[in-house]
Amino acid sequence: xxxxxxxxxxxxxxxxxxxxxxxxxxxxxxxxxxxxxxxxxxxxxxxxxxxxxxxxxxxxxxxxxxxxxxxxxxxxxxxxxxxxxxxxxxxx
Numbered sequence: 001x002x003x004x005x006x007x008x009x010x011x012x013x014x015x016x017x018x019x020x021x022x023x024x025x026x027x028x029x030x031x032x033x034x035x036x037x038x039x040x041x042x043x044x045x046x047x048x049x050x051x052x053x054x055x056x057x058x059x060x061x062x063x064x065x066x067x068x069x070x071x072x073x074x075x076x077x078x079x080x081x082x083x084x085x086x087x088x089x090x091x092x
Contacts, residue, residue: 030045
């Protein structure tokens, strides 16, 4: 089976790098802000991590829902194709 190359790997790498840079900048910002108490910094960091987790789950469930819809549509298309081929076969 031939390997089909897509741009998904590059896009995922760029997005991963963006996330890493954003986390790095957040960490530096929290480290360098001396006026903010440590408990507030921890709360902000936990909030960002929870938001990230929620977004990953949101995207995963949207992707799973789309895959399910596509699978159902392929089954319906195959069923319709079979019905049409049987109908055409009877009329010959």
